[in-house]
Amino acid sequence: MAKHKRSAAKEQSKLQEDAESGLRVDDGGTGGVGEASGGSIVSVENLSFSYGSGLVLDDVTFSISRDDFVGLIGPNGSGKSTLVKLLMGLNKPDSGRISLFGKDIGSFNDWGKIAYVPQKASQVDPLFPITVREVVEMGLLSKKRFPKILISEDKFKVDKALKIVGMEGFSGRRIGELSGGQQQRVFIARAVVSSPQLLVLDEPTVGVDQATQVKFYELLGNLNRAGIAIILISHDIGMITRFVTKVAVLSGKLVFYGTHKQFCSSDQVLGVLAKHHHLLDLGCNYEKHKR
Amino acid sequence: MLEILGYSFMQKALLTGVVIAIACSLLGVFLVLRRYSLIGDGLAHISFGGIALGLLFGVAPVLFALAFAALSAIAILKIKEKARIQGDTAIGIVSHAALGLGIFIISIARGFNVDMLSYLFGSILAISTLEVITSVLLAGAVVALIMIFYHDLTFVAFDEDSAKASGIDAGFLNTLLIVLTAVTIVSAMKVTGLLLASSLIVLPAASSLQVAKSFRKALFFSALIAIVSVVAGLALAYHFDFAASGTIVLLNFVFFCILFAVRSFLRR
Numbered sequence A: 001m002a003k004h005k006r007s008a009a010k011e012q013s014k015l016q017e018d019a020e021s022g023l024r025v026d027d028g029g030t031g032g033v034g035e036a037s038g039g040s041i042v043s044v045e046n047l048s049f050s051y052g053s054g055l056v057l058d059d060v061t062f063s064i065s066r067d068d069f070v071g072l073i074g075p076n077g078s079g080k081s082t083l084v085k086l087l088m089g090l091n092k093p094d095s096g097r098i099s100l101f102g103k104d105i106g107s108f109n110d111w112g113k114i115a116y117v118p119q120k121a122s123q124v125d126p127l128f129p130i131t132v133r134e135v136v137e138m139g140l141l142s143k144k145r146f147p148k149i150l151i152s153e154d155k156f157k158v159d160k161a162l163k164i165v166g167m168e169g170f171s172g173r174r175i176g177e178l179s180g181g182q183q184q185r186v187f188i189a190r191a192v193v194s195s196p197q198l199l200v201l202d203e204p205t206v207g208v209d210q211a212t213q214v215k216f217y218e219l220l221g222n223l224n225r226a227g228i229a230i231i232l233i234s235h236d237i238g239m240i241t242r243f244v245t246k247v248a249v250l251s252g253k254l255v256f257y258g259t260h261k262q263f264c265s266s267d268q269v270l271g272v273l274a275k276h277h278h279l280l281d282l283g284c285n286y287e288k289h290k291r
Numbered sequence B: 001m002l003e004i005l006g007y008s009f010m011q012k013a014l015l016t017g018v019v020i021a022i023a024c025s026l027l028g029v030f031l032v033l034r035r036y037s038l039i040g041d042g043l044a045h046i047s048f049g050g051i052a053l054g055l056l057f058g059v060a061p062v063l064f065a066l067a068f069a070a071l072s073a074i075a076i077l078k079i080k081e082k083a084r085i086q087g088d089t090a091i092g093i094v095s096h097a098a099l100g101l102g103i104f105i106i107s108i109a110r111g112f113n114v115d116m117l118s119y120l121f122g123s124i125l126a127i128s129t130l131e132v133i134t135s136v137l138l139a140g141a142v143v144a145l146i147m148i149f150y151h152d153l154t155f156v157a158f159d160e161d162s163a164k165a166s167g168i169d170a171g172f173l174n175t176l177l178i179v180l181t182a183v184t185i186v187s188a189m190k191v192t193g194l195l196l197a198s199s200l201i202v203l204p205a206a207s208s209l210q211v212a213k214s215f216r217k218a219l220f221f222s223a224l225i226a227i228v229s230v231v232a233g234l235a236l237a238y239h240f241d242f243a244a245s246g247t248i249v250l251l252n253f254v255f256f257c258i259l260f261a262v263r264s265f266l267r268r
């Protein structure tokens, strides 16, 4: 498995190189607006949102840069899914501003740069007749213009993406037959197949055993080092804090946003979180052991 | 047996029946997977109301039904969106209103009961060349549009949120799917009858889903089952003087039972 991952990282950087050398012509429009604003690819200012009654998100402000791996944590119902749905343009903010790659979300149309794995993706209709390969192909086809046709190069991209997540032996299997963890890896493959620059995952490991989760987060770490910014939502704080570069704690308001180190030394934040977590495993002790 | 192909009425019946079977069975896969199986039935009721209105006003009933069904289809989507009502309840509201309207019109206008029956049950072995051309063109256009939007329709059916986040216009595709279903139902009306058209949406798709592993195969098997049942059904109906639409529906049900048994057997 370890061998897989190393080669997976290599595969991914190859994917990135391909993208950089050939496909990536436009870089946010005016010669890299992203770079100009300190490499920020997501920027949220004073964002508020409600589904009708009661604010779900209250005056949230933060920004994410190209090399970030952000762990977005918070108790159930704290607005994590709502926040990423706003970032994906699935909901409209009540007030505040969202910019993606330097463009206001209202005029942003380069969705090919972003890949999203929603929370319910882990609840696949078990009878849906679709193979692993077909699911990954969706990631390519959805970014194409009409007529949407797969060319021979796409076949290699799909193979590569399946290899990255260690699912190359499953391409002809019906996705409903696979375990939750395997399905989730297929969704990651669908997300990375189009060489996105930002990968957004909403609780991707619900119902997956712990050993598999660790492997999965390591895989995300590799993708991040290969140049993909990642937003990972989880309610399992202890599991993810050791893999991410930044931690965001949401509870209606954005309670904390900073590096992992700042997170572990912020007694105030730890105090807030302790109320919601019986076992105060915030991934900070683990870090001490490691050092 | 093959000599029946020499009759022009049989050629017309086969051609129209097969094209409509393909349109219905392809749409059916998307609709059944989206838990929208009964939309065909609902739109059949709606078309019935549209036909009655058309006959009442003395304007081309089929065109009238087409517009009426397409508008009602959009109304169903809007009700589902705005009124916090599940998909099948929205279908129920609109289709029963239209069915009620149809029956009401028949009762006050009298005199076209016989026409109405031919729309309900179809008269595939006695259709005119114009009806053949209309049905084939409409159903052919439906099949072409499904082919063009195949990938996006599949993505939305499988995972609507991801599809939207990829920049796919799910709202447009949902409207397209339901309007195409309305067009198919109406194009099938005079030929196979409203009842047969809606059964060709549900049964071949449900049968195919018993065994298909991939989406391409699901569409292929669904169309194959529908075609075989139409061709065999027409032959049997002609030979034994059965009602064509009833025979085709029953054959479809037999296919479903066989595939269901095959699947139960394979699972063990």
Ligand SMILES: Nc1ncnc2c1ncn2[C@@H]1O[C@H](COP(=O)(O)OP(=O)(O)O)[C@@H](O)[C@H]1O
Binding pocket: A051, A056, A074, A075, A076, A077, A078, A079, A080, A081, A082, A083
């Ligand atoms: N579609 C919706 N309509 C109304 N309320 C919603 C909807 N989705 C979520 N909510 C509410 O918004 C709050 C935040 O939900 P969510 O963003 O899903 O939280 P999290 O992902 O952090 O668990 C919850 O109180 C939830 O009940």
Ligand SMILES: [Mg+2]
Binding pocket: A080, A081, A082, A119, A202, A203
């Ligand atoms: Mg959530």
